[in-house]
Amino acid sequence: MALRTLDSKNAAELDKELMSTGAFSIDQLMELAGLSVSQAVYKIQPPSKGKRVLIACGPGNNGGDGLVAGRHLWHYGYEPTMYYPKHTKNELYERLSQQLKDLDIPFTEDFTSAIDQTDLIVDSIFGFSFSGEVREPFPAVISALRDTTKPVLAVDAPSSWNIEDGPPDSGPGKGFMPDALISLTAPKPLVKWFKRRHFVGGRFLSKKMAEKYGLDMPPYEGIDQIVEVPVEGQGEKL
């Protein structure tokens, strides 16, 4: 049975509620989200199968999850490289970047070269709040993600996909189908069009919040922060 989904409006409301009455800080939630992303990378490709991970980070919280994931991946023995072209001036993102620099993790400005020299790519460019046009410099990045033969893990949404309506009919994201997706907290409606490996992560949802937002408690096992769930996509639209 498919897990119930969370649209972008409710995803924003749930986040807001977690950080107000839920009493979580964004540091905490982003740490747990990024940890989930790192565990999904490990499941897809342990470091023994390829250590080089290129992490493409967007300007918002999806990018922040990628920054956290990069640090954990380094600790697991990977060799992460960060692509973070729109470094938002925000105290949290500055700190997460500093933590990576203290591990001597390189930041690259040349995505095209970097994608040639990696074993796996994390797409943490846009998340559940994305809508509209893909702005510079990301169209070329999304084209490269679409065209690469290397495995791509998307965080919360394949970047450029519409959260409710799935893959775009035009633009660089047309035909972009990452090899894996990790949905944070709960899947978004776009999973209807997603045909590959699907993980859910972010093991902090309470039963009360799940009920309130009409969500399922994902069937996590043991101490795992992620769980692989059946693929729902029919892929009619691509």
Added chain:
Amino acid sequence: MALRTLDSKNAAELDKELMSTGAFSIDQLMELAGLSVSQAVYKIQPPSKGKRVLIACGPGNNGGDGLVAGRHLWHYGYEPTMYYPKHTKNELYERLSQQLKDLDIPFTEDFTSAIDQTDLIVDSIFGFSFSGEVREPFPAVISALRDTTKPVLAVDAPSSWNIEDGPPDSGPGKGFMPDALISLTAPKPLVKWFKRRHFVGGRFLSKKMAEKYGLDMPPYEGIDQIVEVPVEGQGEKL
């Protein structure tokens, strides 16, 4: 070979450095510390062997680690109960407590009854900054931890032990030898006298910081936030 240790002065300095030049927030570090504690509980006793966990939290950061651990343990399927008699008025601890209340995790004021009705106890009363006398209401709690036949996991230090000199010669902690210890970031000198299962957790130490403080990078495996290390204690002093 024994892991090198971190005395209380250097532990305080390292924490301070992590949160200044290291750019970590206390929310992040406490989340990762508490996550490590929860993983050690799982290693000692998975929920299939006993779900009830009593978590004794002190007034400081060691108690905060226990608050975080309680939340993760709930998500793993345990039934945690919190004992937190000296609830410090601190924004972070208030939030961590609220997160537990939102999961309907009970807080008890009666440690003696609670210890009878649990399967395992986490001692997160005092950590690396403890010295001197055990203040009320903790002497009776530490006596109960010493006398119980149920497994006890101590966080960073068996409470009442001196960080450098180990087990006390008198008072409620005389003869207190928990079944397991999780050292956070690095073992403290007291491990010389610790004779049972020993874990290290807190997978965020950089090589630079390890070098600066004369520490080893613990041999973590896979995505684990903890690792079990050989026991060093000769136990001469008990």
